[in-house]
Amino acid sequence: MPTYEPIATTTLGSNTANYTFSSIPNTYKDLVLVGRCEMTGAGSTVYCQLNGDTSSNYYQMVIERQWTVSSISYIASGPNTGFGLYGWSNGYPGNNYSFMFETHFNNYAGSTKKTILTESAAGSAPSTYVAQGLYASMWNSTAAISSIKIYNNAAADLFQTGTMFTLWGLK
Amino acid sequence: MAATYYLISNTTLSSAQTTVTISSIPSTYTDLILRVSARNNASGSSNDNVYCKINNDGGSNYTVSHIYGYTGGSGANFQGGTGTTTSITIYETDTSTLANTFAQAEIYFWGYTTANSKQWINHAVAPSDRTGTGIISWYSGRWQSGAVISSLVLTPNAGQFITGSRFTLYGISNS
Numbered sequence: 001m002p003t004y005e006p007i008a009t010t011t012l013g014s015n016t017a018n019y020t021f022s023s024i025p026n027t028y029k030d031l032v033l034v035g036r037c038e039m040t041g042a043g044s045t046v047y048c049q050l051n052g053d054t055s056s057n058y059y060q061m062v063i064e065r066q067w068t069v070s071s072i073s074y075i076a077s078g079p080n081t082g083f084g085l086y087g088w089s090n091g092y093p094g095n096n097y098s099f100m101f102e103t104h105f106n107n108y109a110g111s112t113k114k115t116i117l118t119e120s121a122a123g124s125a126p127s128t129y130v131a132q133g134l135y136a137s138m139w140n141s142t143a144a145i146s147s148i149k150i151y152n153n154a155a156a157d158l159f160q161t162g163t164m165f166t167l168w169g170l171k
Numbered sequence: 172m173a174a175t176y177y178l179i180s181n182t183t184l185s186s187a188q189t190t191v192t193i194s195s196i197p198s199t200y201t202d203l204i205l206r207v208s209a210r211n212n213a214s215g216s217s218n219d220n221v222y223c224k225i226n227n228d229g230g231s232n233y234t235v236s237h238i239y240g241y242t243g244g245s246g247a248n249f250q251g252g253t254g255t256t257t258s259i260t261i262y263e264t265d266t267s268t269l270a271n272t273f274a275q276a277e278i279y280f281w282g283y284t285t286a287n288s289k290q291w292i293n294h295a296v297a298p299s300d301r302t303g304t305g306i307i308s309w310y311s312g313r314w315q316s317g318a319v320i321s322s323l324v325l326t327p328n329a330g331q332f333i334t335g336s337r338f339t340l341y342g343i344s345n346s
Contacts, residue, residue, distance in 0.1 A: 003341060004176040029181075029339065030206070059300050061307040063240050063247050074240030074247040078301055106208050106275040107337070115208075115275040115298045136296035136307040142271065170206075171178060 004032070009166040015040055015158040018151035021167045026109035026144050028169035033103040033148060035085070035165045041157035047082035048103070049149045050114070050139050057140040058083040064120075064133030083137035085150070086120045098123060105145055114139040179203075179340040187212055187331035191338050192227075194322040196283075200342030203280040205323060208273045208337040209263035213330025219265055219297055219306065220328040222258035223278065225289070225314050227324045231255040235312040242305040251312075259312065261295040263327060263336075268303045273336070283320040288313045 005028070008021055024031070037046065049058075059078030066073070085101045099122035106115045118135040139145075150165060152158070177200065180193055196203070209221060237250035237260075261276035276295035283289055292311040299305020314320075325338060 003178040029337070059298070061240060061242070061296070061299070061305060063238055063307055063309060072238060072247040072249075074244065074307075076240070076242060076299075076301055076305075104275065104277065107273065110335075111271075112335075113269065113272045113298070115273060115296060117275050117277070117294055117296050119294065134294060134307060134309050136298060136305075138269070138272065138298035138300065140300060170176075 003171040005169045005171065007167045007169050010164070012159055012161055012163045014161055016163070017155065017158055018149055019159065019165055020147055020149040021165070022147040024146050024148070024167070025169070026146070028109070028171055029107065030170040031105040031108045031145065032168040032170060033105070033165065034101070034168070035150065035163070036098070036100045037163045038098040038160040039152070039157050040160055041154060045084055045153045046086045047084055047151055047153060049082045049151070050141070050145050051143055051147055052149070053139070053141065054081055056081055059138045059140065060084060061136045062133055064131065066131045079140070083116060083139070084135055085118050086122065086133070108145040110144070111142050113142055114145065175344050177342045177344070179342050182338045184332055184334050184336045187333050189326065189331050191325045191332065192322060193338065193340050196321050196323070196340065197342070198284045198319050198321070201282070201345040202343040203283050203320065204341040204343060205278045205280070206339045206341070207261060207276040207325070210273045210333045210336060211263045211265040211327050211330045212333050213327070214266040219262050219304065221261045221263050222326050222328065223261060224258045224324045225316070225320050226318060226322050228314070228316065229257050231257055232315045233257065233259060233312055234315065235310055237308065237310050239306060239308040242299045242301055242303070255315070259291060259293065260310065261293055262297045262306055262308060263332070264297050265330065268297060268305065269300050272298050274298070280320060286317045288315050288317070289320060
């Protein structure tokens with residue numbers, strides 16, 4: 001029995017500041033959000049908010065390596081107003097870059113506080129700059145996740161046309 | 172993608188247990204993914220480890236490379252690259268961590284039916300609000316055996332997995 005089911009997918013038809021998956025059914029065990037993004041600018045940090053919660057209810061631990069930095073960093077932050085999916089804002093090589101991420105929402109419809117795990121990777125063409133990170137996030141709420149908003153912290157930096165987001169449900 | 176992930180087994184605990192065994196894994200897939208959502212009824216950061224043994228092999232047959240960070244620590248940490256261990260390690264929350272949270276982990280096993288050593292990679296997190304213990308972990312490694320993976324045995328370092336802990340195994344087909 002196949003267990004990954006696409007709940008919704010979108011390919012942006014124009015440059016967009018944010019995108020929201022809403023009315024997420026509570027019939028799966030877990031959710032997986034996949035994104036393949038290109039940005040109009042540089043220096044972005046891309047975040048998520050859940051159920052429209054804009055309060056300081058998000059915590060995060062990150063292991064990442066950025067661009068030409070030779071060492072791996074560990075960063076803990078929070079409480080924040082969202083959790084990051086990608087955040088290589090320092091030392092970026094230019095504005096011609098893209099990134100992808102895969103985010104797992106564990107037991108998203110349950111009554112426990114929500115644990116979220118993201119893998120991200122980024123590259124800048126035509127140079128050889130790359131970066132990667134593992135993001136562990138916690139939403140300090142016991143509510144079932146019914147909507148996911150993806151947005152950028154830099155208002156002038158938009159998700160470009162062709163950016164794709166897909167939300168999967170795991171049975 | 173939708174046609175290639177299959178549910179092999181799902182165990183959600185209805186009572187506390189010290190060991191969870193997933194057995195009789197069919198050899199009909201290309202790869203395996205084990206997803207774990209676990210919490211422990213013991214306390215103390217040393218109780219956050221969960222050990223996964225392939226085919227219940229407790230010998231020093233697992234090579235690992237590990238990157239991790241934890242609350243209260245400074246910078247990323249590294250472990251392994253040489254030597255062996257006796258299991259694959261993931262993490263769980265416990266009574267010393269934030270209440271009402273479960274850790275999350277995923278182990279990806281490549282080519283689990285091949286005659287070669289089996290490679291795996293795992294990601295795990297025990298979440299934190301920065302006032303209690305938390306860890307983020309990124310492992311890779313190899314099980315030094317040519318045997319087909321037919322079972323996985325998961326055991327906490329101490330205490331028991333609590334009710335609601337979940338262990339889900341998926342099979343992935345490349346065709």
